[in-house]
Amino acid sequence: MKYLRLLIIITLFASCSKNIYQVSKNTYHKKAKQLGKSLVKIAPDTIGNRTTKVIESQNFNLRKPNIVVIHHTAQDSCMQTYKTFALERTQVSSHYVICDDGTITQMLHDLVRGWHAGNGSWGKNTDINSSSIGIELDNNGTEPFSYAQINSLTSLLEKLSTKYKIPAQNIIGHSDIAPGRKTDPSALFPWKSLAESGFGIWYDEEDLKTVTLPVDFDTTLALKYIGYNTSNIKNAIYSFKLHFNSDEVSHELSEKDKKILFLVMKEV
Ligand SMILES: [Zn+2]
The missing domain is CATH 3.40.80.10 (Peptidoglycan recognition protein-like)
Known part of the structure; x- marks a missing residue:
């Protein structure tokens, strides 16, 4: 009796999780089909007080990730x-x-x-x-x-x-x-x-020993130049250090961090 109950529980669990993936797969196919359909026709749009004219070009493919x-x-x-x-x-x-x-x-x-x-x-x-x-x-x-x-x-x-x-x-x-x-x-x-291995950027660690920072080095501008959102500078510094100096993660830039930042900037 005990084993039968266990078997029922296991079977229920297995069919339940199988169902999750089947539902997800079916929805994926349905959504992909709908997306395909939505691309087939370019609907006229209203821009300002004009209605757009549609003349399809045959020269295109899908946009790619970057x-x-x-x-x-x-x-x-x-x-x-x-x-x-x-x-x-x-x-x-x-x-x-x-x-x-x-x-x-x-x-x-x-x-x-x-x-x-x-x-x-x-x-x-x-x-x-x-x-x-x-x-x-x-x-x-x-x-x-x-x-x-x-x-x-x-x-x-x-x-x-x-x-x-x-x-x-x-x-x-x-x-x-x-x-x-x-x-x-x-x-x-x-x-x-x-x-x-060629994926993502890193700084030249040899240069870190000898580099001198320019007197007017702007760290916020440097973070922004690399790609960071600097609207909250302390958060931007934290993310930068998590990536490039993960042994010393904090919300402040040390002299060493500033040098790393300067060298990373050169790799972009
Ligand atoms: Zn995530």
Whole structure:
């Protein structure tokens, strides 16, 4: 009797989670079809007091992403993340999820707008979801990122960068685009080694020993030049340090941080 009850619970749980993914898959197909349909016809619009004329051109393709935003899931397993992104009520998603063992799961087509970035900006880009691909790394935020996971991430970035011509400085973290609101990926994320593989930027560490700052060096302008939103300067500094000096994260710039900032600016 005890086993029968257990079996019923397990069967119910399995069919329930299967249902979540089936519903998500069906809705994905339906939405993709609707989007396709909405592109077929250009409806006349009213601009000022004029109605637009429509003459279709045959020369086009789909717009491509130009930014990659890296996240950590802050969850305990890939299964948990799949479920989060499959459920309608969460209203969040990402194009890719990379598990601890290096498994790469694609959950959205590269050319659709995922819901991973939220409010944020990078340089003059103010709608990051529209121009980016989101990559979620299965990580609870306090553990190191596994070798297999970073290896898979590097391979994925290689593919995406080549396919969409994504510039190195546009491979960034969630915290970079949303200072004060997001702190992922965590301070344990290996930005330096990623940049050594050609993804993201890093400064010349040899130059750090000898560089002298210009007397009129404007740190706010430098952060802005790299891409940070500086409307709250302390938050911008925190995000910058989380990325480029993660051993000494704080809301203040030390002399060393200023030098790092100056050298990072030169890499953009
Ligand atoms: Zn995130």
